[in-house]
Amino acid sequence: MKLASQHIELFLAVVDGGSFASAARALRRAPSAISMAMANLEAELGIVLFDRGAREAVPTPAALALLPHARLVAGQLQQLHLHVQELAQGLESRISLGLATELDPAPFVRAVAALSQRYPLLDIEVLSAPQDDLRQLLASGRISACMVFGGGRINHREQFQLVGSDALVAIVSALHPPAQSTHAPMYIEELVNLRQIVVASRELELADARPLVGLSHWRTDSLPMALAMVEAGLGWGNFAQSAIAATLATGRVRRVAFKNTGNGLPLPIHLVWMQDRPLGVAGRAFLQLLAAGAP
Incomplete structure (x- = not known):
């Protein structure tokens, strides 16, 4: 499976929010949609990213191993989006x-x-x-x-x-x-x-x-x-x-x-x-x- 930017956004939202409910609020989506999207992502990757509790989603060791790379890619994507906007506003390449x-x-x-x-x-x-x-x-x-x-x-x-x-x-x-x-x-x-x-x-x-x-x-x-x-x-x-x-x-x-x-x-x-x-x-x-x- 090829990870897309929305998968990284979803993963980081759950990690930073500590729960699917918090991630849903941050992404302005329904909690059930977040839970289903994460379950689909885990099935596609073949690894469990979060241990589900009553109120919390705790990152697994596999998730913690992926976390620094996900943050790096997210930062690069943010820079890329900003650069596209700057180029559109006349910034020299x-x-x-x-x-x-x-x-x-x-x-x-x-x-x-x-x-x-x-x-x-x-x-x-x-x-x-x-x-x-x-x-x-x-x-x-x-x-x-x-x-x-x-x-x-x-x-x-x-x-x-x-x-x-x-x-x-x-x-x-x-x-x-x-x-x-x-x-x-x-x-x-x-x-x-x-x-x-x-x-x-x-x-x-x-x-x-x-x-x-x-x-x-x-x-x-x-x-x-x-x-x-x-x-x-x-x-x-x-x-x-x-x-x-x-x-x-x-x-x-x-x-x-x-x-x-x-x-x-x-x-x-x-x-x-x-x-x-x-x-x-x-x-x-x-x-x-x-x-x-x-x-």
């Missing part, structure tokens, strides 16, 4: 989101986690790349939205919402050059002559040159690799403070002290999408969660 590798992923991941709790059956894809690459993926339709640094030139084809902020912080290795020449406070202009390690696209030119200070710079498309290069003394870096907090805490890199200015360039963080592809239900929910600092 799949959403692809981008995160700039230059940024701290923690706020983004918290929002993704909250979105998955709100829509458990939603298929979510997350891509991480330098922000110039992400904006190209966005323009091509490969992703629905991306979280990137904002505040540069405004693209009339894009739409954005402020979701946070961070500061670019200049750091050097604590053990290797050029740290040896920068232990004492220095003028920020002196960084121009020191090699800079930059997180950038493999192929595209930097659209936003604000993080770029050094006349000479080496590129990598990975923030962890950039930090490793700075730590090895291959150059200095200008990275988002939140994204490098753990590395700074190790003491292997340190902030540069400047004589003529502070060390930290505040920049806004935006969620960006295309004007001709407005955010759907899941996209708008993600934006709300991200802006609110989920959970």
Whole structure:
């Protein structure tokens, strides 16, 4: 016999209610109909699920063995029914989101986690790349939205919402050059002559040159690799403070002290999408969660 959703509903109603009468009230059916349906189910399965008392229906060992599986299936069916309703109301079946590798992923991941709790059956894809690459993926339709640094030139084809902020912080290795020449406070202009390690696209030119200070710079498309290069003394870096907090805490890199200015360039963080592809239900929910600092 193949168990159907109504059989699982009936079984759980009797277990939770403790009697056929309670199950009948919960399912809005006659007690005699519940008793007959359960008897038919037991006959079809070839096992006794309940010991019938005067007022109670006590689950047998066989019923208790089936109970956790029945609850799991019932929960999955409930999620499925809810997802069907959400799809009918316009929920995307799949959403692809981008995160700039230059940024701290923690706020983004918290929002993704909250979105998955709100829509458990939603298929979510997350891509991480330098922000110039992400904006190209966005323009091509490969992703629905991306979280990137904002505040540069405004693209009339894009739409954005402020979701946070961070500061670019200049750091050097604590053990290797050029740290040896920068232990004492220095003028920020002196960084121009020191090699800079930059997180950038493999192929595209930097659209936003604000993080770029050094006349000479080496590129990598990975923030962890950039930090490793700075730590090895291959150059200095200008990275988002939140994204490098753990590395700074190790003491292997340190902030540069400047004589003529502070060390930290505040920049806004935006969620960006295309004007001709407005955010759907899941996209708008993600934006709300991200802006609110989920959970």
